[in-house]
Amino acid sequence: MNGTIIEKVNLTDKVWKVTVEAPMIAEERKAGQFIMLQVDEEFGERIPLTIADANAENGWISLIFQEVGHSTKALATMDVGDVIPVLVGPLGEPTEIKKFGRVVCVGGGIGVAPLHPIVQALKKAGNHVTTIIGSRTSNLLILENEMTNWSDRLITVTDDGSKGQKARVTEPLKEVCEKEKPDLVVAIGPAIMMKFCAETTRPYGVHTLVSLNTIMVDGTGMCGGCRVTVDNQVKFVCVDGPEFDGHKVDFENMMARLKSYEAMEKRCDDCNLNKAVDSIIKERG
Numbered sequence: 001m002n003g004t005i006i007e008k009v010n011l012t013d014k015v016w017k018v019t020v021e022a023p024m025i026a027e028e029r030k031a032g033q034f035i036m037l038q039v040d041e042e043f044g045e046r047i048p049l050t051i052a053d054a055n056a057e058n059g060w061i062s063l064i065f066q067e068v069g070h071s072t073k074a075l076a077t078m079d080v081g082d083v084i085p086v087l088v089g090p091l092g093e094p095t096e097i098k099k100f101g102r103v104v105c106v107g108g109g110i111g112v113a114p115l116h117p118i119v120q121a122l123k124k125a126g127n128h129v130t131t132i133i134g135s136r137t138s139n140l141l142i143l144e145n146e147m148t149n150w151s152d153r154l155i156t157v158t159d160d161g162s163k164g165q166k167a168r169v170t171e172p173l174k175e176v177c178e179k180e181k182p183d184l185v186v187a188i189g190p191a192i193m194m195k196f197c198a199e200t201t202r203p204y205g206v207h208t209l210v211s212l213n214t215i216m217v218d219g220t221g222m223c224g225g226c227r228v229t230v231d232n233q234v235k236f237v238c239v240d241g242p243e244f245d246g247h248k249v250d251f252e253n254m255m256a257r258l259k260s261y262e263a264m265e266k267r268c269d270d271c272n273l274n275k276a277v278d279s280i281i282k283e284r285g
Contacts, residue, residue, distance in 0.1 A: 001025075003037075003087040005080050006060060011142045014067040015110065016076050017052070023059030025051070025089050031097060031121035032114075032211065032243055035063070035089030039074040047071045048216045048238070050114035051090065064113035064142070091220075092242050095209070099126040101183040104176055105151075106132045106169050106197055108189025112143050114211055115188045119150045122186075128152050130182075132172050134189075138163035169193065170200045177204040184209070187246060191255050198246030210246035212237045214254065228254050 007019035025035060034050045047069075053062040067073045078084070095118050103122050107115035112133050123129045131151040135141045136159045148154050155172045156164030165172065169189070176182060177200065185208040187197035194210040201208045214226040214237045221239035228235055229250035235241065 001087055003061075003084045005078055005082050005084065008078075008080055011064065012140050014076070015064065015140075015142060016067075017062055017064045018075070018078070019060050019062045020084060020087065021059060022061045022087055023056075025087070026054045026059050026061050027056045029054050029061065029090040030094035031117040032095030033090035033092045034114075034242065035061070035087060036091060036216070037063075037075075037084055037088070038086035039071050039078070039084065041085045045071055046086070046088075046217065048091075050117075050211075050242075052113045052116050053120075054117075064110070066110045091238060093240065095121065095186075095243060097121045097125050101127065102130070102180060103127045104130045104132065104173065104182045104185045106173055106185065106187040106189070107147075108134050108169055108187075108193040109136075109140065110142070111189030111193070111211075111213075112141075112147070115186065116143055116146055116150075118186055118188075119147060123150045123152075130155065130176060132157065132169050132176075134158065134164075134167075134169040136160065168196075170196050173197060174200050177201055177206055182206050185246075186211075186243075191251060191258060194246060195249075195251040195255075198249070198251075202247055208246040209243045210249060211242045212244060212249070212254065213242070215258065228257075 003020040003022040005018050006021050009017045011017055029051050034048050036046045036048055038046050049063045049065055051061050052064045065072050067076050105115055105119050119131055129151045130153045131147050132155045134157040138158055157167040157169055181204055185201050185206050187194050188211040198208050216238050217223040217225045221236045226237040228237055230244045231248040
């Protein structure tokens with residue numbers, strides 16, 4: 001299916017929120033799930049984006065993304081009224097939502113976006129929710145107001161101290177674990193951040209979920225590109241995840257696989273794909 005963009009907002013430098021008309025996806029989606037989209041049917045690749053918000057009654061979903069590669073840069077040039085030609089979802093296993101008790105949700109950088117619907121759902125289920133969000137600087141923080149609205153307590157940290165505590169997200173996470181052992185921790189962000197969140201909670205025996213952001217090609221488990229090792233078993237993030245027990249994920253293997261295409265991506269700066277995407281961007285003004 002396709003989807004028409006009905007709203008576009010610039011959240012921070014190179015971070016965008018687009019609201020897309022997608023009634024069938026909006027009706028079916030659950031917290032933790034994602035979509036695969038393709039910006040251009042001829043030149044585009046499929047990329048995964050978590051559904052940051054949705055409204056089944058009005059038939060829309062919200063996607064938040066950062067300009068990092070060809071597809072996200074091309075998506076950033078699209079505007080209200082433009083049609084995303086390929087939009088597939090919802091995909092992945094949804095987050096288990098129930099009344100756990102005291103829950104801590106940790107988001108780093110753009111990872112705050114996929115954390116948002118999980119915080120919403122956990123709060124609606126009657127949990128006491130402490131949310132920790134962090135970024136390098138204050139101008140890169142996103143969804144502060146939204147997280148405040150759905151959290152019993154919001155802790156903000158920045159690497160440079162420009163807002164909230166000058167700290168990494170693991171520092172307040174450790175403090176919370178020491179003072180009031182949570183019943184569940186959910187951590188979403190860069191792989192290295194999730195790894196250290198899991199290591200922070202491990203000594204306290206706190207069940208910790210992480211949402212993995214591996215390379216995906218088709219999103220249906222057929223290509224195997226998103227495979228990870230969890231508890232010494234091979235899993236596919238797109239169909240078995242994206243969430244796994246953070247204490248059982250082989251993060252070293254996952255991070256090595258994330259670097260698989262670095263050289264190819266650099267070469268693409270001069271390749272035909274790059275020229276094709278540049279042409280699309282110019283056509284869209």
